[in-house]
């Protein structure tokens with residue numbers, strides 16, 4: 001009978017299979033683990049459901065399936081679980097511009113937009129830090145700002 005597939009078991013089953021162990025022979029309530037053998041080589045310790053003439057059978061007590069503890073060479077380590085999500089730092093600078101419609105050029109009838117720098121910048125970070133529009137002269141260099149800002153977080 002095939003094992004029910006559970007989300008918690010699937011990564012373990014894939015890991016066992018990657019190491020040449022048939023996960024359908026490993027009890028769902030067992031906990032295969034990584035270790036080292038007496039010579040320091042990496043191994044997997046796991047429980048296996050025994051078969052006789054191709055069929056599983058009961059242990060001598062007649063109450064539970066016959067099992068055995070085994071070791072196999074660890075070929076593929078478990079994949080480390082991903083870390084927590086975090087809004088990391090990524091400082092960006094925006095320069096404030098003012099715009100207006102320029103004067104009319106009577107020869108062509110065109111008007112061009114004009115833009116100028118207000119001298120204010122806004123520094124914001126992916127983590128939520130923001131200076132608001134501030135005179136550029138009042139804000140330290142990006143390198144210094146990065147040192148001050150990122151040094152205090154994460």
Ligand SMILES: [Zn+2]
Pocket residue numbers: 088089090125126127128129149153
């Ligand atoms: Zn930040």
